[in-house]
Amino acid sequence: MQPITDALARAAATAGYAPSIHNSQPWHWRVHDEVLDLYADHSRRLGITDPDGRLAVLSCGAALHHARTALSAQGWDARVIRLPEAAEADHLATITTAGRIPVTARALRRVQTIEIRHTDRRPVTATPVDGDRLSAVMAAVEREGARLHVVPAGRIVELASAVSFAQRTEAAEEAWRAELAYWTGGTRPTGTGVPDAAIPDRPTQTTVASRDFGHAGALPVSAEHDTGATFAILYGEQDCATGWLRAGEALSDAWLTATELGLSVLPLSAATEVPATRLALRRLLADLGEPYLVLRLGVADPDHAGAPHTPRLRADQTIERP
Numbered sequence: 605m606q607p608i609t610d611a612l613a614r615a616a617a618t619a620g621y622a623p624s625i626h627n628s629q630p631w632h633w634r635v636h637d638e639v640l641d642l643y644a645d646h647s648r649r650l651g652i653t654d655p656d657g658r659l660a661v662l663s664c665g666a667a668l669h670h671a672r673t674a675l676s677a678q679g680w681d682a683r684v685i686r687l688p689e690a691a692e693a694d695h696l697a698t699i700t701t702a703g704r705i706p707v708t709a710r711a712l713r714r715v716q717t718i719e720i721r722h723t724d725r726r727p728v729t730a731t732p733v734d735g736d737r738l739s740a741v742m743a744a745v746e747r748e749g750a751r752l753h754v755v756p757a758g759r760i761v762e763l764a765s766a767v768s769f770a771q772r773t774e775a776a777e778e779a780w781r782a783e784l785a786y787w788t789g790g791t792r793p794t795g796t797g798v799p800d801a802a803i804p805d806r807p808t809q810t811t812v813a814s815r816d817f818g819h820a821g822a823l824p825v826s827a828e829h830d831t832g833a834t835f836a837i838l839y840g841e842q843d844c845a846t847g848w849l850r851a852g853e854a855l856s857d858a859w860l861t862a863t864e865l866g867l868s869v870l871p872l873s874a875a876t877e878v879p880a881t882r883l884a885l886r887r888l889l890a891d892l893g894e895p896y897l898v899l900r901l902g903v904a905d906p907d908h909a910g911a912p913h914t915p916r917l918r919a920d921q922t923i924e925r926p
């Protein structure tokens with residue numbers, strides 16, 4: 605195999621570590637002719653929770669950023685064309701390489717961070733997130749063309765009530781409950797979904813409610829209240845596939861940056877899944893942009909690694925090679 609094709613296939617495999625809504629991994633990669641194409645895979649889309657595909661495309665954006673990161677660490681200058689075919693909405697990106705670049709220590713460290721990043725749903729420690737670390741996470745988001753709005757203390761109640769309303773609205777719908785159970789219960793397809801080991805064994809004490817998975821998991825959590833948490837809204841200019849894809853790339857960069865700085869990131873997507881609460885988030889942003897995702901940021905407990913890693917599909921299930 606040619607070295608570039610080999611590097612592209614390896615980048616697609618590394619992208620498999622990316623976070624995704626309910627660990628659905630809604631991506632499909634095609635390696636051909638020294639090109640890596642990214643497609644959204646409808647067979648793993650959440651039709652009830654995410655009818656427009658916002659969170660599926662956002663998850664694919666995170667995978668795209670992981671692939672770009674992996675190519676840099678292999679010394680390839682990655683070039684990306686986003687939404688390359690106007691008539692083919694599922695074709696999200698085309699990656700090519702534009703020659704060799706020096707492999708930096710930072711790029712190598714980033715790929716290691718990809719393997720250790722994970723979602724930690726336990727309460728964060730009481731230590732508040734300091735300005736320097738928050739600025740680094742914000743800079744990562746902005747590097748990828750999105751923005752981060754830190755919700756001020758005086759408006760947290762508004763955010764909390766939007767998230768609670770969204771969760772109640774969703775839980776009232778039988779089809780929605782069935783979809784959640786499919787991805788988080790015993791029937792989830794092998795290599796996907798959220799296992800009990802990553803779900804708290806009792807509701808966590810928090811100002812803004814975390815996802816209610818409909819059942820208790822097996823992740824031991826303390827009775828601490830996450831008073832040290834910072835809540836922020838990831839947002840941008842466009843409420844369309846380009847905006848969602850860039851938001852996913854920004855989420856990946858921000859999460860890897862946070863992980864390297866000892867911060868935990870917990871996405872809370874319920875309020876962007878329900879149209880009425882998406883509007884409420886827009887108002888919280890003073891109509892400055894389109895809300896993509898609520899994030900809880902906090903100082904991770906250095907003494908505990910947290911939940912074990914969630915499973916992933918095999919590379920040959922998501923990567924097509926001629």
Ligand SMILES: Cc1cc2nc3c(=O)[nH]c(=O)nc-3n(C[C@H](O)[C@H](O)[C@H](O)COP(=O)(O)O)c2cc1C
Pocket residue numbers: 621622623624625626627659662663666721722723724725797798814815870871872873874897913914
């Ligand atoms: C777009 C998106 C939305 C998510 N929404 C939530 C959420 O509302 N609540 C939650 O606990 N986790 C949420 N997650 C985290 C995923 O469940 C997690 O990434 C997935 O299970 C894989 O696990 P890992 O991040 O530990 O690798 C979200 C992730 C993404 C990318």
